[in-house]
Amino acid sequence: MGKKILMAGNEAAGEGAIQAGCMAYYGYPITPQNELTGYMAVHMPRHGRVFLQAESELAAINMVLGSAAAGVRAMTSSSSPGMSLKQEGISYLAALELPAVVINVQRGGPGLGNIAPGQADYWQATRGGGHGDYRCIVLAPHSVHEMFSIMTTAFDLSDKYRMVTIVLGDGRLGQMMEPVEVPDSPQPQPQPPPKPWALNGCKGRHSNKLHSLLLNEDRLEALNVRLQQNYALVASTETRYEEVQTADADVVMVAYGTSARVCKEALRQARKLGIKAGLIRPITLWPFPAQPIRAAAARGAKFLVVEMSAGQMIDDVRLSLDGPADVRFFGRMGGNVPQWDVVLENITTIAKGK
Amino acid sequence: MDTSSSMELAYGKPDSIRRTRTHYCAGCGHGIIHRLICEIVDEFGIRENIVSVAPVGCAVLAYDYFDFDTCEAPHGRTPAVATGIKRVLPDRFVFSYQGDGDLAAIGTAEIIHAANRGEHICVFFVNNAVYGMTQGQMAPTSIVGQQTATTPNGRDPKTEGYPIRVCELLATLEAPAYIERVAISSPQNIRRAKKAIRKAFKTQLEGKGFSFIELLSPCPTYWRVDPIVAMKELEKRMIPVFPLGIFKDWEQET
Numbered sequence: 001m002g003k004k005i006l007m008a009g010n011e012a013a014g015e016g017a018i019q020a021g022c023m024a025y026y027g028y029p030i031t032p033q034n035e036l037t038g039y040m041a042v043h044m045p046r047h048g049r050v051f052l053q054a055e056s057e058l059a060a061i062n063m064v065l066g067s068a069a070a071g072v073r074a075m076t077s078s079s080s081p082g083m084s085l086k087q088e089g090i091s092y093l094a095a096l097e098l099p100a101v102v103i104n105v106q107r108g109g110p111g112l113g114n115i116a117p118g119q120a121d122y123w124q125a126t127r128g129g130g131h132g133d134y135r136c137i138v139l140a141p142h143s144v145h146e147m148f149s150i151m152t153t154a155f156d157l158s159d160k161y162r163m164v165t166i167v168l169g170d171g172r173l174g175q176m177m178e179p180v181e182v183p184d185s186p187q188p189q190p191q192p193p194p195k196p197w198a199l200n201g202c203k204g205r206h207s208n209k210l211h212s213l214l215l216n217e218d219r220l221e222a223l224n225v226r227l228q229q230n231y232a233l234v235a236s237t238e239t240r241y242e243e244v245q246t247a248d249a250d251v252v253m254v255a256y257g258t259s260a261r262v263c264k265e266a267l268r269q270a271r272k273l274g275i276k277a278g279l280i281r282p283i284t285l286w287p288f289p290a291q292p293i294r295a296a297a298a299r300g301a302k303f304l305v306v307e308m309s310a311g312q313m314i315d316d317v318r319l320s321l322d323g324p325a326d327v328r329f330f331g332r333m334g335g336n337v338p339q340w341d342v343v344l345e346n347i348t349t350i351a352k353g354k
Numbered sequence: 355m356d357t358s359s360s361m362e363l364a365y366g367k368p369d370s371i372r373r374t375r376t377h378y379c380a381g382c383g384h385g386i387i388h389r390l391i392c393e394i395v396d397e398f399g400i401r402e403n404i405v406s407v408a409p410v411g412c413a414v415l416a417y418d419y420f421d422f423d424t425c426e427a428p429h430g431r432t433p434a435v436a437t438g439i440k441r442v443l444p445d446r447f448v449f450s451y452q453g454d455g456d457l458a459a460i461g462t463a464e465i466i467h468a469a470n471r472g473e474h475i476c477v478f479f480v481n482n483a484v485y486g487m488t489q490g491q492m493a494p495t496s497i498v499g500q501q502t503a504t505t506p507n508g509r510d511p512k513t514e515g516y517p518i519r520v521c522e523l524l525a526t527l528e529a530p531a532y533i534e535r536v537a538i539s540s541p542q543n544i545r546r547a548k549k550a551i552r553k554a555f556k557t558q559l560e561g562k563g564f565s566f567i568e569l570l571s572p573c574p575t576y577w578r579v580d581p582i583v584a585m586k587e588l589e590k591r592m593i594p595v596f597p598l599g600i601f602k603d604w605e606q607e608t
Contacts, residue, residue: 023442024438024441024442026438050441050442052437052441054434054467055463055464055466055467056463058431058434058463058464059431059434059437059463059464059467060434062427062428062431062434062435062438062464063434063435063437063438063441064438065425065427065428065431065434065435065438066407066425066434066435066436066437066438066439066440066441066442067438067439067441067442068438069405069425069435069438069439070405070438070439070442070443072442074438074442088428089428089431092426092428096426199405199423199424199425199439200405200423200443200446201402201403201404201405201422201423201443201446202401202402202404202421202422202423203402203403204402207420207421207422207423207424208423208424209417209418209423209424209425210417210424210425210426211408211414211417211424211425211426212426213414213415213426
């Protein structure tokens with residue numbers, strides 16, 4: 001058993017990364033993720049690890065690229081506008097098949113938007129985000145403890161598949177405080193897999209090169225084929241999700257992150273009223289858990305997708321279905337968080353067959 | 355005369371350069387500069403302890419020519435990638451190799467901040483006053499009046515500004531340990547360039563901090579002159595704009 005510590009989600013993610021063996025963190029100030037950078041500034045040096053405030057998000061992601069190329073676990077974090085700046089580097093990381101972890105504490109957009117929570121970067125995270133055919137593994141925590149615990153998964157998956165893992169949080173999860181169960185004694189440091197491709201001096205071997213420039217069309221196509229095969233493997237083995245009372249549900253909500261928290265309350269209230277509501281909470285947004293969606297549709301359930309966006313994840317819900325299904329949407333934008341009672345109204349309407 | 359048994363190799367390729375054809379144009383300066391760097395690598399015997407970073411631009415394929423660990427970087431982010439390597443591998447020797455577009459246009463922020471942090475890396479900045487890889491556009495270091503693909507009537511300071519003198523700019527910072535500008539326009543200047551590169555290596559190997567060597571270099575293809583004329587043009591037109599010399603030297607500071 002560990003001890004319970006009251007932490008903000010941003011701090012929990014930082015501590016989770018440290019316990020996952022993150023050796024280098026590169027940050028740049030942007031709200032609402034500053035507590036994470038602040039936590040790392042204090043705690044990374046205490047563990048003898050690298051903390052550096054970069055001159056921009058561009059520099060930060062490329063410092064991550066350098067440390068990842070050198071073979072160590074490296075991370076950066078940002079929020080929506082800063083994530084847009086990181087996309088160039090993420091595309092290069094994907095092409096170089098380098099493992100790295102990036103946290104996006106999403107805020108309201110587009111443009112400078114505001115500093116309130118948002119979920120409108122779903123497409124950017126799950127469709128690649130930068131140029132070229134690539135994917136990132138995308139993890140979506142929905143509590144402060146999960147912000148902590150998901151970091152080990154993020155680094156392990158990243159190393160295992162040599163992919164960028166994006167942890168897609170939001171301003172609410174980053175800012176709010178909840179108890180986190182932290183192990184009492186230092187955990188054994190996770191041992192990343194051997195990295196024979198790493199750049200650390202060519203003693204006793206041929207020199208290693210990491211480059212994505214492949215001027216020969218067939219060589220570049222071969223890289224793309226290899227990437228796609230890797231993504232197919234991840235898609236078939238690494239989907240993660242939580243299901244709540246879906247077995248008998250007439251109305252199945254689909255939501256992640258903060259929206260899923262709201263849906264859990266709406267579900268509880270709906271059940272009190274005798275409405276058979278359920279929830280599918282994707283934990284991996286890419287790969288998206290299509291199977292439970294298909295299974296619920298086969299049972300005749302109707303769907304209510306709840307997001308803090310104009311409707312982005314709803315695309316993946318529809319793509320998951322084999323045939324026609326009733327898929328509705330409720331979303332808020334601009335940094336607004338859906339209220340559970342309004343979600344409940346939506347559930348009630350759908351349950352009544354309207 | 356039979357010399358087969360007594361012939362000694364007086365001048366060969368450095369061990370740390372790969373035996374391969376390069377893609378560089380006739381008369382390009384990159385070949386000379388690659389060679390100088392690799393000669394110094396051999397001199398210090400540190401080939402197996404190096405991680406270098408190649409830029410986007412004509413020298414992007416440097417990773418195919420250097421026989422030590424080398425990483426590609428996105429355009430201009432070269433010093434940030436080098437920072438990320440050196441910070442986690444402080445006992446390895448790390449250098450970046452950049453052109454004028456990479457370093458003085460798209461990567462201006464990265465070089466200034468890497469220099470300002472005093473990163474323990476060497477930066478070799480090849481200034482040929484033109485974008486070669488992309489068909490000869492104006493570089494931030496193109497000289498006034500220089501005709502390029504994007505300044506067909508010559509660089510006009512009224513609309514395109516003046517060439518950026520990067521050594522002078524970086525020399526205003528406190529942190530850099532060594533800054534020098536050299537040219538590779540003559541055997542004498544090439545020897546000076548080699549000495550500067552050696553000093554940059556020494557700066558990092560002795561833990562003194564950030565070093566920066568700007569190498570004025572010819573681009574006959576996009577200066578649209580033959581290679582011998584390009585060397586003369588380099589002396590006649592570039593050196594007056596970019597004076598050679600040492601701008602910071604940790605050994606001279608009190």
